[in-house]
Amino acid sequence: MSESLRIRNVRCIGSADPVDIVIRNHAIDGILPAWMKPFEGETIDADGSWVIPGLWDCHTHFTQWSYTLGRLDLIDARSADEALGMLRKHLDERRAAGALDPGRYVVGMRFRHSLWADDAQPTLAAIDAVTDDQPVALSSADMHCGWVNSAAARMLGVHVGESGLVGELEWFDAYCKLDKGPGADEELMRLLRNAEHDAAGKGVVGVRDYEMAENIDAWIGRFGKGLDGLRIQAGVYPERLRQAIDDGWHTGDELPGSHGLGHVGAMKMISDGSLNTRSAYCSTPYSGVTPETYGTLSYTSEQIESYMRLATEHGFDIACHAIGDEANTIVLDCAEHTHARGSIEHAQMLKERDIPRLARLGLAASIQPQHAMDDRDVITRFWGDPAGIPYAFNALHKTGTRLLMGSDAPVAPLDPWMAVSAAVFGTEDSAREPFQPEQCLDFETALASSTSTGRSTLQVGDVADLVLLDRDPSAIDSPEAMRAMPDHVMATMLDGRWTYRR
Numbered sequence: 001m002s003e004s005l006r007i008r009n010v011r012c013i014g015s016a017d018p019v020d021i022v023i024r025n026h027a028i029d030g031i032l033p034a035w036m037k038p039f040e041g042e043t044i045d046a047d048g049s050w051v052i053p054g055l056w057d058c059h060t061h062f063t064q065w066s067y068t069l070g071r072l073d074l075i076d077a078r079s080a081d082e083a084l085g086m087l088r089k090h091l092d093e094r095r096a097a098g099a100l101d102p103g104r105y106v107v108g109m110r111f112r113h114s115l116w117a118d119d120a121q122p123t124l125a126a127i128d129a130v131t132d133d134q135p136v137a138l139s140s141a142d143m144h145c146g147w148v149n150s151a152a153a154r155m156l157g158v159h160v161g162e163s164g165l166v167g168e169l170e171w172f173d174a175y176c177k178l179d180k181g182p183g184a185d186e187e188l189m190r191l192l193r194n195a196e197h198d199a200a201g202k203g204v205v206g207v208r209d210y211e212m213a214e215n216i217d218a219w220i221g222r223f224g225k226g227l228d229g230l231r232i233q234a235g236v237y238p239e240r241l242r243q244a245i246d247d248g249w250h251t252g253d254e255l256p257g258s259h260g261l262g263h264v265g266a267m268k269m270i271s272d273g274s275l276n277t278r279s280a281y282c283s284t285p286y287s288g289v290t291p292e293t294y295g296t297l298s299y300t301s302e303q304i305e306s307y308m309r310l311a312t313e314h315g316f317d318i319a320c321h322a323i324g325d326e327a328n329t330i331v332l333d334c335a336e337h338t339h340a341r342g343s344i345e346h347a348q349m350l351k352e353r354d355i356p357r358l359a360r361l362g363l364a365a366s367i368q369p370q371h372a373m374d375d376r377d378v379i380t381r382f383w384g385d386p387a388g389i390p391y392a393f394n395a396l397h398k399t400g401t402r403l404l405m406g407s408d409a410p411v412a413p414l415d416p417w418m419a420v421s422a423a424v425f426g427t428e429d430s431a432r433e434p435f436q437p438e439q440c441l442d443f444e445t446a447l448a449s450s451t452s453t454g455r456s457t458l459q460v461g462d463v464a465d466l467v468l469l470d471r472d473p474s475a476i477d478s479p480e481a482m483r484a485m486p487d488h489v490m491a492t493m494l495d496g497r498w499t500y501r502r
Contacts, residue, residue: 004041005496009034010051012457013444013474018048021458021466026496028462049490050472053451053458054205054465055416059319059345059366059406062209062232063179063188063218064109064143066195068410070187072108075141079120083111083138084130091134100134105152105178108138109410113147114276114378122147124164137178141374142411144168144274146175168273169298176212189225195414196229200500202415202486203467205493206231206452208366208406210268210319210345214240216249223258229499231452231465232258233265235319238299238307241267250315251342261495266319266342267311270298272327275348275375278382280324282349287384295324305334317342319366325349325388332357343404346371347396349388359400366404367393369422369446370412376435393423394439403441403449416450420473421482423449430478443474464496 005023012019012031022030022039072090077083087108094100113121127136127149135152139145146166153160156174160166166174179188199207207230209215215234234255236244244264255262273279273296278286281295299307304320311318318340322331328350334340336357343364348371358365372391379390389395397403405419412418423446426434434440441449447456458466471488492500 004029004039006039006041006043007051007468008043008045009048010046010468011048011472012051013447013472014457021051023464023496026464028458028460028464028466031458031460046468046490050469051458052203052447052467052469052473053453053455053462054467054492054494055203055450056206056208056231056452057199057204057406057409057414057416057419057450058208058343058404059368060207060209060409060414061143061211062195062207062409062414063192063211063213064139065409065414066188066191067107067179068109069194069198070191072106072138074108074111074138077111079116080113080122080126081120083108083122084126087127087136087138088130091131091136102134102151104135105155106131106134106136107178108136110141111138111147112141112276112374114278114382122164124150124160124162127164137174139171139175140276142274142276142408143175144171144277144279146171148174168277168279172212189222189227192222192227193229196227197500199414200229200492200494201489202417203469203489203492204230204414204416205465205467205499206233207414208233208235208265208319210235210265212237216244216247216255216264219262220255220257223255223262228259228261229494230261231494232262234262235265235268236316238267238269241307241311241316244316245310245314251317266317267307268319268321268345269304269307270321271304271331272297272322272324274323275378275382280348281327281330282324282383283326283329283351283387284385286382288381294326297327297330301330301334304331305337308334308338308340312338312340319343319345321345323348325351325354325386328388329354332361332363335361335363346408347392348375349383349386349390350392350396351388355389355392355395356399358396359402364402364404365396366406367391367396367423367449368406368408368412369393369419370407372426372435373422373428374412389439391436391439393441397441397445402454403445405446405449415486417473417485418483420446420450421479424482425479428479428483430480443476447473464493466493467491
């Protein structure tokens, strides 16, 4: 692309009048009436298409999402038997292709056993019967537990009982071991490029990456190998925070070799578990679960406060996972004591008195609206008598809390249009009533929450990250049509260059 570019005849959300957008030095230099004088530089006629700021996914595990583009996906399995049928077919196909190696794991993703009937749950005997001695490890949709066979359990060094399930803290450690082995690095780079291309085709220009890994070093290496299709904010986990501090990093620092696309992100901390594994920490017991459980904290409140203080004193924002209402109370208390800045990730159930606290403390709510669609039936099953409000999107917005929307990919697909649809319509299917319609957001708020600027329109001075669409998304009146918006992405621009053109 030339140093200067004019995109002629585009329309902004909320306006019928076409304008010309002038881009110079990687930024929006002008938004002018379409009849402007002759322009010295490259001109593209957008033919009346709509323009929006580039989209962000503010919560991903980008490596794991990339793997879903090349690994067995079990999201549609409705029982353990269905999941094993899909696994059996996958193994047969790999065996026929000569691609099975007893020294390497076969990995599956995104099974949702919380939705399966009690008599359709995972067992070790069932997965062993399908897999024999081939090590197989399957990750749940929320990534908080795994289902492994005996061969994989031995290789991973984990103990499994009759269920074959590995609990969340042990699974987090085990999961990191799955990606080692011959050819793994080359396979990952290929899948990462696929994932960047897939994201650009949906209008995505940036992600916050909370991969459980040496994330800063990983992204420096990836940028060094030419992976440059997205802006990246690379999160740091508590156990790696001290090393990051000693290495001189702070939130917002540019990653070497990224040409301004990569930056150090926040300290990502997981305070409690998840709803689907009944481990999100709540003030009331889960319904229908014996023995009685309130969920679990991943760290003590003292440890949470200590890590927040360490992060804050050394220039790191926080991004603290909190799902249960009691976990959210504890995390907000710790943030208040330490003056931490950043975001609460998920904030899935909040006591009414805690809802205004995020805005008062200057904390953003990093929400994943598609989770509400995936969990609406689980909520009635396990949070039958909640002490808080689940998925309080509009309540948070009304208090002035900044909303940051994302997917938690691979828990949900990396697709901001899916998140916008869930937030606006509260349902995936027009035939089904919205879930908590009082918590739905208006379109412009949802779109603005999916951009880095917090706006639904471009302004002069913005970086040249934008999306051209052949349909006005603000006029869409059904969830199905909003979820189809990736089909209407004509082009995506990142930092003044096209990363996708249809």
